[in-house]
Amino acid sequence: MLPIEMTNNGNLLEVTDLRTYFDTEDGIVKAVDGISFQLKRGETLGIVGESGSGKSVTNLSILRLVPTPPGKIVSGEVIFDGQDLLTLNNEAVRHIRGRRIAMIFQDPMTSLNPFMKVSRQLMEMTRLHLGHTKQQAYEHAVKMLETVGIPDARARADNYPHEFSGGMRQRVMIAMALSCEPELLIADEPTTALDVTIQAQILELIKRLKQATGTSVILITHDLGIVAGMTDHLLVMYAGKIFEQAPTKELFATPGNPYTKGLLRSVPDPTAEQGELYQIPGLPPDVAHLPPGCPFAARCDRVQEICHREFPPFVQLTADHCSLCHFAHEVYEESRAETAGRSSESKL
Amino acid sequence: MLRFVLRRLLITIPTILVVITLTWGLIRLAPGNFYSGEKPIPKAIENNIREKYGLNKPWYVQYGKMMGHVLLLDFGTSLKYEGQSVNGIIARSLPVSAAIGLSAYLLALLVGITLGSFAALKQNSKLDYASMALAMVGISVPNFVLGPILVLIFSLTLYWLPPARWYGFPSRGMVLPVLTLSGIYMAYIARLTRAGMLEVLRSDYIRTARSKGLSERQVVMRHALRGGLMPVVSFTGPALAFLLTGTVVVERLFTLPGLGNYFIQASLNRDEPLIIGIVSFIAITLLLMNLVVDIAYAYLDPRIRY
Amino acid sequence: MNEDKRVSEPEVIHTPPEFVVAEEELHTPPGEEIVAGTSLWRDAWRRLLKNRLAVFGMIVVILVAVASLVGPEIIKRVNGFGPDYIPSDSRLIKSFAPFRAPDGSFSWTHPMGTDNQGRDIMARVLQGGQISLMVGIIATIVSLLIGVAYGAVAGYLGGRIDNLMMRFVDILYSLPYIILVIVLLAMFRSSTAVGQLVLLFIALGSVSWLTMARIVRGQVLSLKNQEFVLAARATGVSTTRIIFRHIVPNTLGPVIVYATLTIPTVMLSEAFLSYLGFGVQPPLASWGSLASDGIQNIAIFPWQLIFPGLTMALTLFSLNFLGDGLRDALDPQMRKV
Numbered sequence: 001m002l003p004i005e006m007t008n009n010g011n012l013l014e015v016t017d018l019r020t021y022f023d024t025e026d027g028i029v030k031a032v033d034g035i036s037f038q039l040k041r042g043e044t045l046g047i048v049g050e051s052g053s054g055k056s057v058t059n060l061s062i063l064r065l066v067p068t069p070p071g072k073i074v075s076g077e078v079i080f081d082g083q084d085l086l087t088l089n090n091e092a093v094r095h096i097r098g099r100r101i102a103m104i105f106q107d108p109m110t111s112l113n114p115f116m117k118v119s120r121q122l123m124e125m126t127r128l129h130l131g132h133t134k135q136q137a138y139e140h141a142v143k144m145l146e147t148v149g150i151p152d153a154r155a156r157a158d159n160y161p162h163e164f165s166g167g168m169r170q171r172v173m174i175a176m177a178l179s180c181e182p183e184l185l186i187a188d189e190p191t192t193a194l195d196v197t198i199q200a201q202i203l204e205l206i207k208r209l210k211q212a213t214g215t216s217v218i219l220i221t222h223d224l225g226i227v228a229g230m231t232d233h234l235l236v237m238y239a240g241k242i243f244e245q246a247p248t249k250e251l252f253a254t255p256g257n258p259y260t261k262g263l264l265r266s267v268p269d270p271t272a273e274q275g276e277l278y279q280i281p282g283l284p285p286d287v288a289h290l291p292p293g294c295p296f297a298a299r300c301d302r303v304q305e306i307c308h309r310e311f312p313p314f315v316q317l318t319a320d321h322c323s324l325c326h327f328a329h330e331v332y333e334e335s336r337a338e339t340a341g342r343s344s345e346s347k348l
Numbered sequence: 349m350l351r352f353v354l355r356r357l358l359i360t361i362p363t364i365l366v367v368i369t370l371t372w373g374l375i376r377l378a379p380g381n382f383y384s385g386e387k388p389i390p391k392a393i394e395n396n397i398r399e400k401y402g403l404n405k406p407w408y409v410q411y412g413k414m415m416g417h418v419l420l421l422d423f424g425t426s427l428k429y430e431g432q433s434v435n436g437i438i439a440r441s442l443p444v445s446a447a448i449g450l451s452a453y454l455l456a457l458l459v460g461i462t463l464g465s466f467a468a469l470k471q472n473s474k475l476d477y478a479s480m481a482l483a484m485v486g487i488s489v490p491n492f493v494l495g496p497i498l499v500l501i502f503s504l505t506l507y508w509l510p511p512a513r514w515y516g517f518p519s520r521g522m523v524l525p526v527l528t529l530s531g532i533y534m535a536y537i538a539r540l541t542r543a544g545m546l547e548v549l550r551s552d553y554i555r556t557a558r559s560k561g562l563s564e565r566q567v568v569m570r571h572a573l574r575g576g577l578m579p580v581v582s583f584t585g586p587a588l589a590f591l592l593t594g595t596v597v598v599e600r601l602f603t604l605p606g607l608g609n610y611f612i613q614a615s616l617n618r619d620e621p622l623i624i625g626i627v628s629f630i631a632i633t634l635l636l637m638n639l640v641v642d643i644a645y646a647y648l649d650p651r652i653r654y
Numbered sequence: 655m656n657e658d659k660r661v662s663e664p665e666v667i668h669t670p671p672e673f674v675v676a677e678e679e680l681h682t683p684p685g686e687e688i689v690a691g692t693s694l695w696r697d698a699w700r701r702l703l704k705n706r707l708a709v710f711g712m713i714v715v716i717l718v719a720v721a722s723l724v725g726p727e728i729i730k731r732v733n734g735f736g737p738d739y740i741p742s743d744s745r746l747i748k749s750f751a752p753f754r755a756p757d758g759s760f761s762w763t764h765p766m767g768t769d770n771q772g773r774d775i776m777a778r779v780l781q782g783g784q785i786s787l788m789v790g791i792i793a794t795i796v797s798l799l800i801g802v803a804y805g806a807v808a809g810y811l812g813g814r815i816d817n818l819m820m821r822f823v824d825i826l827y828s829l830p831y832i833i834l835v836i837v838l839l840a841m842f843r844s845s846t847a848v849g850q851l852v853l854l855f856i857a858l859g860s861v862s863w864l865t866m867a868r869i870v871r872g873q874v875l876s877l878k879n880q881e882f883v884l885a886a887r888a889t890g891v892s893t894t895r896i897i898f899r900h901i902v903p904n905t906l907g908p909v910i911v912y913a914t915l916t917i918p919t920v921m922l923s924e925a926f927l928s929y930l931g932f933g934v935q936p937p938l939a940s941w942g943s944l945a946s947d948g949i950q951n952i953a954i955f956p957w958q959l960i961f962p963g964l965t966m967a968l969t970l971f972s973l974n975f976l977g978d979g980l981r982d983a984l985d986p987q988m989r990k991v
Contacts, residue, residue: 367833370834374837375841377841378842484975488918488971489967489970490942490945492926493967496952496959497963589832592833593926615837
């Protein structure tokens with residue numbers, strides 16, 4: 001893995017200092033507040049955070065789908081394959097949406113148009129972007145439904161969304177998203193609304209299709225458990241900021257941020273024989289009224305006086321590992337020590 | 349679907365019977381009689397009248413006779429318009445009411461949906477505020493105030509359109525009655541459309557449609573309009589009922605020989621067969637229309653299966 | 655604020671069109687007023703004051719109400735033209751245009767003109783306002799009492815009784831009730847004006863309670879399993895007391911909103927019935943009956959229709975805006991952004 005600053009060229013997506021604010025009755029909500037990250041072709045990036053941390057808004061901002069008003073992209077750059085999506089005209093952005101960047105949303109129950117046959121919803125994509133005729137589009141739609149594993153696809157293509165189960169609907173969403181072979185697939189909590197067994201199937205499907213097509217993927221989730229085996233890089237978001245950023249393996253092994261540590265501890269470990277499930281105390285902060293210091297200070301188990309007073313620095317721990325914390329180095333060293341201890345334990 | 353229709357018809361029939369019985373009961377329970385006027389009538393004449401119309405029979409016989417008429421859909425002869433059958437009066441006046449009422453509703457749909465959709469698409473714009481203020485005016489100005497004002501402007505000042513009377517369908521004489529009648533529907537439909545569209549435009553599947561790269565026009569026409577207009581579809585049932593009360597006013601304002609005018613006259617004259625006939629006809633039409641609207645709703649929303 | 659609102663499964667509900675304005679309440683769960691205390695009302699008040707149209711509506715409604723109450727008396731004291739005063743000079747018994755003296759010169763005496771009998775239209779419009787507002791308010795109170803009691807009982811008892819009671823409401827909904835109201839008013843026509851007015855209250859009140867019953871029932875259904883009700887039940891409070899002392903007060907928000915929106919629809923119905931000759935009878939007069947009298951003379955004396963008609967329209971307009979504003983203020987969740 002090359003250090004971040006050397007991979008800039010050849011990046012499919014570069015997001016720089018993205019800020020998206022919402023104007024609400026309670027004041028300005030800084031849903032996304034200065035996010036920067038890069039994504040290479042063929043890579044998978046995971047974005048993790050609790051609800052309200054800004055992870056979904058980040059991705060809606062990339063495609064300029066934030067509802068305006070009340071939302072507004074205040075500043076930043078989203079360079080996709082050399083073009084800044086935020087300065088492109090609407091027409092040009094539409095040619096990228098669906099064609100080159102496709103999205104899958106959280107709730108398959110409400111994300112498909114309930115009044116339209118599934119086939120038509122799929123055909124719309126290829127007719128719009130690939131200029132398919134009705135016939136071609138229909139054949140393509142059936143093929144895509146087969147690809148995502150809808151049994152008896154030809155017969156079911158003319159059903160309405162409500163005639164499918166939740167998992168099947170998410171497969172339809174995936175089929176639709178991938179029907180123009182996009183270069184980037186953004187999956188926004190694709191499994192949150194699904195049963196546990198279905199979750200695994202959907203993740204497996206995304207993984208398989210990604211390998212087959214070489215698509216880059218951004219996987220948004222609040223569940224660290226599901227990103228472990230699927231992503232190359234991870235971003236941990238909290239209160240509209242990136243709290244930690246690292247290659248997935250490294251982040252799991254040696255987290256450099258108390259919040260990430262908390263998240264990792266709250267992933268249920270099926271091998272643990274007993275013990276209570278850990279939960280980060282408190283609730284995510286009210287983003288409209290953030291305190292001056294670290295937004296996580298009130299819930300942090302190693303909070304110091306400085307945390308309430310000063311906003312923490314974004315500390316570079318290794319070449320591609322950064323953490324937003326006054327005590328990033330200390331936390332990182334602790335994690336290393338723990339990991340070393342654990343591996344020596346397992347050797348014994 | 350067939351079972352749904354049958355089940356609904358089974359509920360509808362008792363409802364119609366209740367309406368008719370209530371109407372009949374009200375007529376019979378009220379003091380006075382259709383023949384009693386300013387002057388008292390000699391006893392012998394009164395007895396003759398009672399004999400002729402069967403009013404001396406026990407109430408259940410009279411009720412049975414009335415119901416028999418209703419079941420055969422032959423409502424007998426009017427008491428006031430002598431020698432005219434109720435069915436004949438209905439057949440003659442219905443086309444007038446239907447022409448005015450349906451034209452008004454179509455116009456209201458056209459204007460209301462257009463205004464409401466644009467208001468929703470340009471939410472919080474000047475256009476939005478203007479059309480919603482206009483809609484509020486439409487809801488607040490009673491049609492019997494709107495009608496004469498239109499007459500004052502277009503007939504009595506500009507001499508463009510006739511101020512009253514029925515000239516057949518279609519005719520220039522229909523313009524003012526239709527405008528007068530449709531005002532309030534336009535307003536309701538515009539408000540309903542706006543609310544429905546706003547709700548749909550915020551929904552997940554519209555976000556999906558946008559993420560597919562469709563143009564705003566395609567998003568609205570293909571994806572949003574259908575769901576956004578569902579409230580308007582379900583409004584059509586009650587609207588038809590409301591239309592009835594509206595036509596009563598408009599027919600009176602413009603002296604049109606429609607069903608509503610006959611109904612008011614019949615009520616004032618205590619013309620029992622005519623009242624029963626018109627009420628039955630209206631009740632049956634309304635409930636059948638509601639059924640049609642329900643079926644249309646199910647047809648338009650694939651999620652609903654009966 | 656509303657981002658997470660689910661698309662509710664559409665229901666086929668047939669609502670009398672008068673009530674469509676309030677239709678959205680039916681689908682919406684009750685707001686946060688359950689837990690909040692006084693601060694909720696203060697919050698609502700603050701939000702209401704921010705809504706310029708609602709404030710405009712409130713001011714106009716208050717002005718119209720006050721003017722209707724004291725206006726006729728003031729006019730009488732100032733120039734002697736009380737609402738029923740017919741000039742003794744026969745040359746004055748005719749309809750003068752607004753701001754015109756008998757000789758055609760400008761005059762402040764009759765800002766809205768006079769009617770065919772030389773009565774001052776402004777005084778009559780203001781007095782008509784008393785009747786119109788009274789019909790609106792009393793009929794709404796009648797509908798409120800029936801609707802709240804019916805809805806609360808159905809919702810609280812639940813199960814089969816609830817089912818039966820709401821099925822009955824559904825049937826009433828589908829009746830062409832305006833037709834029945836006309837038959838009722840025509841048949842039972844009272845010989846006195848006051849008697850006819852009472853009949854009008856009963857007729858309008860008894861057909862306007864259906865939506866109120868539905869709203870209250872919905873609220874009660876979601877309230878009855880809240881802790882405070884369970885607590886009351888556990889401590890042995892009687893069912894009647896639980897319904898009317900514990901649950902009903904908590905449904906106040908939506909009830910106030912809906913009642914505010916019912917007043918203009920009832921007033922509109924009153925005007926409609928008065929126009930047809932079944933409503934308010936002389937010597938009493940309402941905006942509806944005044945406007946209806948004015949229609950006869952529209953060609954020559956348009957002010958006889960225009961002033962009562964526009965006063966009424968302005969009042970209904972303001973009441974509707976106030977009602978919409980109250981809905982937005984009292985239940986942010988119901989709001990159509």
